[in-house]
Amino acid sequence: MTIPQHPFRSQWQPIEVDVVGYRIVDTIEGAALEAIYLFCKQHPMNVAGQPIGLFPTTDPNDPEWNLRVVPESHRLEGSTEEMLRGTIRFMNVQHHFQLLLRRGMGQLTSIAQGHFRNADRQVTQIEQLQALVTEKEEIIAAREETILHREDQINQSDAMITQRNVIIEFL
Template identity: 65%
Template sequence: MAAPSNAFWDHEGHFHTNALHWEGFPRLLWESLSLFHYTEPPQYDGVEYREEGVPRCRVKMTIPQHPFRSQWHSIEVEVVGYRLVDTIETAALEAIKLFCNQHPTEVAAYPIGLFPAIDSGNSEWNFRTEHLGHMLGELAEETVRSITRFMDVQYHYQILLLHSMGQLTSVAQSHYRNVDRQVTQIVELQALVTQKDEIIAARDETILHREDQINESNHIITQRDTVIEFLQAQIHDLILEADDAQAHLEELQQQPILPAAPVMPEEEEDPEEIEGVSEIDSEHEDPVLSPYHSSSSSQSSVGNFDDF
């Protein structure tokens, strides 16, 4: 459906309209202003945006300066709402209240003078409602018609508000579900972090235990290195001693071999056999052998012993 000629979007995304293409507070406001000889209807400037994930809109409207009453200054209204339609309605209703408050005497003779809504502390409104006789007679039908229209518009406005509140409630519930899900995720993450912390603490304890073992092993290695160094020193000393011994052996091997000394004859002992022979000879009175006796004669004489 094509947009009406009195509504358009500018290049900055703002919606401009006089809101006279539907029955509502903007039309009632303009019809009331027309009674006071205004020539231009109020203009509404609306823009939609999002605030913290929630759709919002801002509407600015202006009742222009009266064309020939210099004391009737322009009225500017700015309203923040949820949707453009209901926010424009709210801006028009706020403008009606401001206009009636600024010109209470002039509006007293017209149905718009019944606005704003009842307030027991407002003496001006009480005066207008208690003295409605001048509004009867020729204006009775128009008064009833206007009041009926205002009531109908108020009803439609309440429907718009109810619809907006329903949408706002849905958005709030959606945000609540998102927040609840995020809270659940946060709790799960906290439990996971706690579990990770426990694992890290266990690993830290294991690392400390391993470090103690490493320190102990390093101490043992240091002790063994000390023993190895000591043994290496001893081996070095033994190698030096072995080298000295080898050198000494080589020196001994290089010396000349001296001739063997002559063997001295051993002293003769008187054998018992000779003693025995001498005894025999002494018994048989063997003649004394002459030094000049030959070996053969001695052997024959010895052989003669068989005769005995």
């Protein structure tokens, strides 16, 4: 991402950052924070000399930004150098927060992918076991049918033996 040059500041070189994020909004915010952090490190006097001109102190459309910025009364009490250090420290914390957030999202994604692979493998194992159980049930059903057939044969043989015994006794 390249931050465009200010039309009145030709000495500023473009700032390029490489950022990877989970969602496009997070990626853009991370790139912007990293670029602002690098800009503050590269041009501390420009930031200290005209902080209001470079970075607005409040945004009526974004209450979260209003909670993040240092109130104007605190900023005017200290020296410019203290204000600059505080601003850079704040940007450093925001930058590190974004890095940790990206790392955490990467770890979370990795863990989720691991769980998905594990669940997929378990589903495959369950399907294989179900197929094996079905196969065994078919074998058992075939054997039960064979047993019933044999029982019928035995009953028929018993009936034939009983008939022959009756004939033999008669004779």
